[in-house]
Every structure is written in structure tokens, then in C-alpha cells.
Amino acid sequence: MTTRDTILQAALERFARVGYLGSSIQQIADDVGTSKSSVLYHFDSKEALLEAAMAPALDAMESLIDALPELRHEHTAAAPGLVTRFVDTLMAHSAAISIFISQRGALQGVPAIERANAIVDAIARTLVLEAPTPRVLTRLSIGLAGVAFILGDTLSTEHDHLDPHEMRAIFIETLLELSSTGEDA
């Protein structure tokens, strides 16, 4: 693996664990055994480093949005296939997702976070088309935020976590349940 990729990985992990503001370039350099100057050679700034670290996750989410219109006419409400793909994408990029969820308030104005905000808006916009009640939307927000939070938690704590497959199943099932109207069918 190239030095650049090593830095990218260490930065993503550290940003997720102790926060972007709580991480210094020096600490990231120490993590990978290089110098602060080396980090700033590969990336123009700390912000650029964050952007590069989050890019794969944002790319994946954007391509999921592009595929969303084709997936949703499968059912009127959220289709199981859509939710499954969503959960898989979240879990594949849990570090970046966790950074966005818990730090987007503190990082307003940072390009990478603004891009992620736009993605969330796009998701909400397409969901609103088929889930007009604020009730279902709120329920879905609870579910998505909760799932994202737990993913971040598994990264930053060494608690005993249940195995990823079980977690995945619970996530999918719970999100589907929350995306239904609620009371009963």
C-alpha cells in the first residue's frame, strides 16, 4: 500500500474515533510513522485530507441514489432490496458515515460535509415522494440515525458487539418496520 493510502486510512479511522477537530495532522503522521510535512505533501490541507478520506463513501452513496428511482417502483413503500443495499453501503463505509452523522454540526462549511448534506437532501427528497407523512419520515430518520450511530459506536469502543451478520439482519428488519406506516398494515 502506498504511503498516501496508509495516511488516508489512518486519518479516516482517527477522524471517526476522536473527531476531526480532535485529530491533529501530527497525530495522524505518528500513526503511520511519517512526518507532518509528509502528510501535507500528499494532501494540500487537513480539509483536503478529510475530503479524500470520505470520498469513497460519498461516491458509493451517490451511486446508490442514482439507482434509487429504479429500485423504488418495485413497491410503493421502501423496498426490501433498497433497504438491504442501503444497509450494506452504510456498513461498508461505517467510518465515514459515523464522521458525518456525529460531526456535521461542527463541520458546517467543510466541502466534504456539504457534499454529504446534499446527498442526505437528495435521499429525503426522493423518499418524500412516496412517504408524504412527516410521521413516517421521522420514523425513518430515527432508524437511519440510530443505525449510523451504532456503526460508529462499534468503531470507537471496544464493547462486546454482536457479529456483523446478525447486526445487518436486525438493521434491515428494523428499518423496514420503521418505513411502514406504523400501527399496522
Next chain:
Amino acid sequence: MTTRDTILQAALERFARVGYLGSSIQQIADDVGTSKSSVLYHFDSKEALLEAAMAPALDAMESLIDALPELRHEHTAAAPGLVTRFVDTLMAHSAAISIFISQRGALQGVPAIERANAIVDAIARTLVLEAPTPRVLTRLSIGLAGVAFILGDTLSTEHDHLDPHEMRAIFIETLLELSSTGEDA
């Protein structure tokens, strides 16, 4: 209101909006129209300020825990009364709750956060007694984290949010649903 209380309120709001690490004592002083030295006169340190700002929320949560054993034998699973009280407490202290939820990773070792961690552990411990499956526990975590996240979001963004009463009802209903075994009764 005393200067001390004004500082406390401004600090709580700022910590919730842009993060503890993203807030400087100078900025908080500017918010209330006083000097950095004045803030440090009323509070020994930035950490002490955080602790004092979060204390009311933590006190409320602790007293809720104390009342928990008496409330739970009402039903085997989470009782509606318990959930309602829980949601009300969360909403009454949304700023402090939001700080804990989204920044406890970055603030490990800070006394106020350690105290909050202990509270969460206590809640989990009492819940485990009656909800032994990791499945229900995960579902509850999703719900609680999701609710807490939304509360923080309403503070830090100027989005159009639905009215608190509606939100409260959805929170309670959703949490009760998630605390059930799932599939059906």
C-alpha cells in the same frame, strides 16, 4: 439571570451546536458579552464548564434510573409510562443529550462524559434484566440513538421541524414499538 447562569446556557448551546472541541472559551465569552477571564473566574477550566453545563441533564437521568425499578414491574417489557418519562427527560435536556451522543467518542476521559457513560451502562444493565436478547437491545439502541440524534439536529439546524408535541408522540410510539420483540405479538 446571573452571569454564571448566562455563561452556562451559552456554553451548553455552543457545545451542542459546534462541539466542545470546536468551541473556545473566548467565543463563549463573546456570546454573553464578557471576557475570557470572566468565564474562567466562574469556572475553573473548560472541562469544569462542560461538567457544570451537563450536570442538570445527568442529574435528571440519574433520578430517572433510580425510579426505574419501580416503574418496570408494571409490565415485563418497557412500560409506556417509563418510555414517556424517558422521552420527556431527553427532550427537556436535548442539548446535553446531543453533546453526549455525538461527542462521547472524542471526549473520552472527560469527567462529565464518563459520568454519562456510567448512566448509560446502568440503563443497559437494568434493561438487560428483562430484555435478554441482543436483538431487542440493538433495536432499542437504534431507537434511543435515533431519537437523541434528531433532538440534536433540531438544535443545530434551522430546517423546518415538525412541532414538538407531534415529535414527542412519534418518539414514544416508535420506541415502544422497537422495545417489543419485533415481528408480532
Next chain:
DNA sequence: TCGACTTCTGACCGATCGGTCAGTACGATG
């Protein structure tokens, strides 16, 4: 052998951080 390019480093910069300290203004108390 000679540049040219990439990778990387240590020295250094101004700004800001949390925190200390000596001192000031002032109302209450004797």
C-alpha cells in the same frame, strides 16, 4: 554524468488555544 521528478523531512511561521496572575471597581460591613 547530468538534470528532472517524486518523496520526504526539519526548521520555522503566525495564530489561537487553555490557563495564570496582578490589579481594578464596587457594594456591604465594621
Next chain:
DNA sequence: CATCGTACTGACCGATCGGTCAGAAGTCGA
């Protein structure tokens, strides 16, 4: 009037922050 405690302030401190820069070391093709 003198004294004391409370509230508050500006000057200052060392440390760390993100970022710049000149140059060293190694690897190329010409």
C-alpha cells in the same frame, strides 16, 4: 473611613495548531 469579599479585566504565558519552505535523498531517462 477603612476593610473585605465578589466580580471582573487585560496582559501575558507555554503549548499546540495548520501550514510554508528550502533542501536532502533516491530514482529515473537522456
